Amino acid sequence: MESDSSVFEYATRLPNELFRENREKFIKSFRETVPSHQKALLVFKGKDELPIDSTDIDYEIKQESFFYYLFGVQEPGCSAVIDIENQKTYLFFPKLDDIYKLWMKVPSQKEIEELYPDFEHKFLEELEQWVQEFNPSKVYINKGVNSDSGLTTTIPQFKWLDDLTVDDSTMHDILAECRVVKSQLEVKMLELANDITSESHIWTMQQCKPGVRESYLASKFKAFGQEKYNCKILPYFNICACGPNPSTLHYHVNDDILPEVGMCLMDMGHSVHCYGADVTVCYPCNGKFTEKQRQIYDLVMKASRVVMKALRPGVSWVDMHLLAERVNLEGLKELGIVKGDIDEMLEARVGFIFQPHGLGHLIGLDTHDVGGYLPSDPPRSDKWGIKNLRTSRVMEENMVVTVEPGCYFIPSIIKERAVDIGIDIDKYIDVEKAMEYRQEVAGVRIEDGVVITADGCRNLTKVPRSVEQVEACMKGENWKDLPDFKL
Amino acid sequence: MESDSSVFEYATRLPNELFRENREKFIKSFRETVPSHQKALLVFKGKDELPIDSTDIDYEIKQESFFYYLFGVQEPGCSAVIDIENQKTYLFFPKLDDIYKLWMKVPSQKEIEELYPDFEHKFLEELEQWVQEFNPSKVYINKGVNSDSGLTTTIPQFKWLDDLTVDDSTMHDILAECRVVKSQLEVKMLELANDITSESHIWTMQQCKPGVRESYLASKFKAFGQEKYNCKILPYFNICACGPNPSTLHYHVNDDILPEVGMCLMDMGHSVHCYGADVTVCYPCNGKFTEKQRQIYDLVMKASRVVMKALRPGVSWVDMHLLAERVNLEGLKELGIVKGDIDEMLEARVGFIFQPHGLGHLIGLDTHDVGGYLPSDPPRSDKWGIKNLRTSRVMEENMVVTVEPGCYFIPSIIKERAVDIGIDIDKYIDVEKAMEYRQEVAGVRIEDGVVITADGCRNLTKVPRSVEQVEACMKGENWKDLPDFKL
Numbered sequence: 005m006e007s008d009s010s011v012f013e014y015a016t017r018l019p020n021e022l023f024r025e026n027r028e029k030f031i032k033s034f035r036e037t038v039p040s041h042q043k044a045l046l047v048f049k050g051k052d053e054l055p056i057d058s059t060d061i062d063y064e065i066k067q068e069s070f071f072y073y074l075f076g077v078q079e080p081g082c083s084a085v086i087d088i089e090n091q092k093t094y095l096f097f098p099k100l101d102d103i104y105k106l107w108m109k110v111p112s113q114k115e116i117e118e119l120y121p122d123f124e125h126k127f128l129e130e131l132e133q134w135v136q137e138f139n140p141s142k143v144y145i146n147k148g149v150n151s152d153s154g155l156t157t158t159i160p161q162f163k164w165l166d167d168l169t170v171d172d173s174t175m176h177d178i179l180a181e182c183r184v185v186k187s188q189l190e191v192k193m194l195e196l197a198n199d200i201t202s203e204s205h206i207w208t209m210q211q212c213k214p215g216v217r218e219s220y221l222a223s224k225f226k227a228f229g230q231e232k233y234n235c236k237i238l239p240y241f242n243i244c245a246c247g248p249n250p251s252t253l254h255y256h257v258n259d260d261i262l263p264e265v266g267m268c269l270m271d272m273g274h275s276v277h278c279y280g281a282d283v284t285v286c287y288p289c290n291g292k293f294t295e296k297q298r299q300i301y302d303l304v305m306k307a308s309r310v311v312m313k314a315l316r317p318g319v320s321w322v323d324m325h326l327l328a329e330r331v332n333l334e335g336l337k338e339l340g341i342v343k344g345d346i347d348e349m350l351e352a353r354v355g356f357i358f359q360p361h362g363l364g365h366l367i368g369l370d371t372h373d374v375g376g377y378l379p380s381d382p383p384r385s386d387k388w389g390i391k392n393l394r395t396s397r398v399m400e401e402n403m404v405v406t407v408e409p410g411c412y413f414i415p416s417i418i419k420e421r422a423v424d425i426g427i428d429i430d431k432y433i434d435v436e437k438a439m440e441y442r443q444e445v446a447g448v449r450i451e452d453g454v455v456i457t458a459d460g461c462r463n464l465t466k467v468p469r470s471v472e473q474v475e476a477c478m479k480g481e482n483w484k485d486l487p488d489f490k491l
Numbered sequence: 492m493e494s495d496s497s498v499f500e501y502a503t504r505l506p507n508e509l510f511r512e513n514r515e516k517f518i519k520s521f522r523e524t525v526p527s528h529q530k531a532l533l534v535f536k537g538k539d540e541l542p543i544d545s546t547d548i549d550y551e552i553k554q555e556s557f558f559y560y561l562f563g564v565q566e567p568g569c570s571a572v573i574d575i576e577n578q579k580t581y582l583f584f585p586k587l588d589d590i591y592k593l594w595m596k597v598p599s600q601k602e603i604e605e606l607y608p609d610f611e612h613k614f615l616e617e618l619e620q621w622v623q624e625f626n627p628s629k630v631y632i633n634k635g636v637n638s639d640s641g642l643t644t645t646i647p648q649f650k651w652l653d654d655l656t657v658d659d660s661t662m663h664d665i666l667a668e669c670r671v672v673k674s675q676l677e678v679k680m681l682e683l684a685n686d687i688t689s690e691s692h693i694w695t696m697q698q699c700k701p702g703v704r705e706s707y708l709a710s711k712f713k714a715f716g717q718e719k720y721n722c723k724i725l726p727y728f729n730i731c732a733c734g735p736n737p738s739t740l741h742y743h744v745n746d747d748i749l750p751e752v753g754m755c756l757m758d759m760g761h762s763v764h765c766y767g768a769d770v771t772v773c774y775p776c777n778g779k780f781t782e783k784q785r786q787i788y789d790l791v792m793k794a795s796r797v798v799m800k801a802l803r804p805g806v807s808w809v810d811m812h813l814l815a816e817r818v819n820l821e822g823l824k825e826l827g828i829v830k831g832d833i834d835e836m837l838e839a840r841v842g843f844i845f846q847p848h849g850l851g852h853l854i855g856l857d858t859h860d861v862g863g864y865l866p867s868d869p870p871r872s873d874k875w876g877i878k879n880l881r882t883s884r885v886m887e888e889n890m891v892v893t894v895e896p897g898c899y900f901i902p903s904i905i906k907e908r909a910v911d912i913g914i915d916i917d918k919y920i921d922v923e924k925a926m927e928y929r930q931e932v933a934g935v936r937i938e939d940g941v942v943i944t945a946d947g948c949r950n951l952t953k954v955p956r957s958v959e960q961v962e963a964c965m966k967g968e969n970w971k972d973l974p975d976f977k978l
């Protein structure tokens with residue numbers, strides 16, 4: 005792990021070289037995929053300010069991820085154009101008048117040029133005429149559907165595009181594919197985000213006790229990263245769930261008070277130059293695992309570490325998911341919560357009942373990063389649980405994924421949903437036994453950020469994971485010298 | 492000031508009676524303005540979830556303010572209909588399937604009915620048919636322009652509205668007018684927001700020292716309100732400005748390090764049930780005013796308190812603004828920064844050069860609250876500074892406004908903008924003298940939340956204001972027994 009000051013230095017200095025590498029990778033890939041690109045332009049529109057309803061107060065935004073990936077520009081209202089034939093990039097900043105500068109901090113023309121030395125700089129107001137004079141053979145824009153949300157990217161709305169030949173079907177998949185395998189610098193950012201996130205989680209664990217509110221702990225986490233490393237925008241909403249709430253998978257109301265008995269599920273991250281971490285830690289509200297809590301916690305930890313041992317280039321993410329389900333089911337069978345043949349249960353999708361979400365996801369500039377189901381990837385399964393997977397891909401070196409197996413005791417899923425999807429409950433599940441776990445363990449999820457290496461994977465997340473480490477950490481004791489979780 | 496636990500109680504319990512009063516006031520006003528309202532329906536669309544670009548992660552949103560004002564409903568995706576003839580309100584919640592509930596915490600039908608006992612409850616999916624069966628003579632929707640942003644409210648986009656007689660020009664001004672004068676419960680919420688905000692500012696002042704980052708203090712402020720009172724969504728971006736940054740009026744980059752010499756300008760607030768506070772405190776980074784800092788600080792304090800002394804029902808906000816400018820100019824003249832006849836300078840708009848923003852604004856569910864320039868109000872001036880005013884209204888009892896005079900030393904305004912707007916700089920301004928203040932005082936703003944009473948006004952903000960109080964508070968000493976600022 006980097007020293008604090010080194011992490012801070014990285015976190016606050018704009019890494020132009022990272023975005024330059026991203027851009028060069030994309031330009032190379034585009035030119036190879038589209039050999040006849042003479043006089044073609046690639047036109048991009050960055051994010052505008054986003055007002056809250058009809059007021060004059062804006063949301064705090066971060067740049068749209070595709071635009072940020074290529075150009076590293078956070079300022080709103082910009083456009084960029086790549087002359088693909090000559091491999092030259094033009095950045096078009098809006099011309100802001102003095103009254104605007106009285107109200108808002110905006111860089112001067114000179115500061116913009118110094119901040120972004122890689123580009124030819126022009127004003128947004130010149131864009132239309134500049135394109136007309138360039139007289140492109142074709143204009144490519146980035147239109148594509150996000151496979152997690154089903155939403156389409158926002159495409160540039162320039163009237164003058166109507167008079168040009170526009171291709172909106174080629175660019176997106178090339179660009180999304182570029183973002184899937186990370187560069188060394190991207191991995192570095194993700195590792196730093198994990199460092200800051202891990203340290204913030206450790207601090208937050210030490211503030212935890214029955215009687216505090218979930219949002220108190222959410223605030224502790226956010227404030228630690230902001231106050232020490234100037235991390236201001238979270239990559240996703242804080243999930244701070246205690247008592248029954250861990251079994252709502254994306255719970256983030258965070259209004260409840262921590263009970264004496266029960267687990268906390270804390271799914272929170274910070275980001276570094278928009279490269280995010282997504283880490284979940286689980287611990288008892290009162291700092292001391294009960295027998296039942298330890299059983300389920302260790303079962304999920306085992307699933308996590310078995311998957312990490314198997315993760316390497318060439319393995320299928322779907323197989324990793326099924327491996328986690330298998331370990332879960334084996335553990336649940338030992339506890340008498342499920343019964344029968346493991347392979348049969350896997351086939352009947354009993355694994356889904358106790359982990360009704362996918363094993364994890366690609367992570368990068370977006371928390372659920374793009375490229376999970378590109379046309380060249382295996383299609384989405386229609387089986388329960390497997391269809392929830394955010395990617396079906398075969399792993400490659402320098403992909404970064406979260407590994408996040410979980411085990412939940414959700415009455416409506418165990419009792420009703422299981423019937424809906426055709427599971428023979430009486431045959432496979434001891435519902436009464438399962439419900440005995442509900443109060444002490446509504447759900448456990450263990451989530452780490454992991455980079456695929458040449459012959460395995462490397463865990464970027466550095467939080468206490470064994471029961472002994474977690475208990476010591478919560479007491480403020482030295483936990484790093486205690487044994488880590490072992491398979 | 493309420494006790495901490497009483498503030499907490501108010502801040503976390505939904506005040507249904509407040510929204511009921513709002514609704515009754517609006518219904519009464521609408522029926523009076525539109526006497527022939529037989530079989531008319533008023534149709535409202537609440538806010539939907541707001542995804543971040545094309546991802547499946549949403550922004551943290553609060554309800555659109557008009558909708559919240561009338562119904563007090565925070566959940567996204569709802570609609571509401573008022574049967575104006577029978578004075579009956581229908582709330583249409585979206586029907587969410589079980590899989591959605593696995594991922595998100597959503598109230599059950601029973602919980603919705605308990606949470607919002609004032610309404611007839613229906614599902615959103617029933618809305619179209621319900622309206623058709625009602626067969627309204629006319630449908631009114633809320634369309635209007637925000638006078639601060641110039642943006643139009645989001646209007647309901649229901650296809651079935653095309654087949655009905657829709658009036659989109661009547662409702663907005665009636666509704667906006669209702670929001671201008673506050674009820675006792677609304678004042679109570681605004682007072683609580685000011686209590687929490689004041690306490691958070693005091694805590695933040697005590698964390699201030701040269702060498703910390705602006706965003707460190709922004710985090711301290713936000714975390715205090717969230718951790719103690721569960722205030723999670725800020726009414727506006729935190730302005731934490733040190734060194735030269737206070738002279739950028741809406742600065743909120745918050746990336747700079749506090750210098751030894753220089754002022755902090757902290758413009759931050761919390762909200763209670765979306766009723767916000769907007770409070771600015773200014774203090775030296777190192778906790779000890781220099782002579783120049785004290786001079787400008789006291790000058791602005793004087794403007795603030797002179798205005799508060801004059802504020803009462805019947806006075807014009809424009810006159811209050813000019814009064815603040817007059818006190819500023821008198822003070823600046825004493826310091827030798829401006830010269831000449833005060834009335835002449837006011838006429839020539841020299842006041843604008845040192846306070847290039849309006850005196851304040853209506854505040855409520857929006858920080859810059861609606862209703863500043865309704866058709867029945869005096870028109871917007873075209874004079875520099877006065878045209879910046881967010882309202883031209885004559886004050887009425889139970890209006891709540893911010894009083895926020897300021898004094899800034901902004902080279903581009905004093906040197907260039909002054910010439911542009913035709914001010915004879917040589918005649919009125921000692922530019923060299925003014926620039927002597929720049930390093931120690933880029934800008935001072937003193938902002939309080941104030942409710943107009945029957946015969947004056949009451950300051951809702953309770954922070955240290957005299958130089959002695961501020962210095963003692965920053966040292967963690969008892970400041971409440973020290974003399975407050977006196978005129």
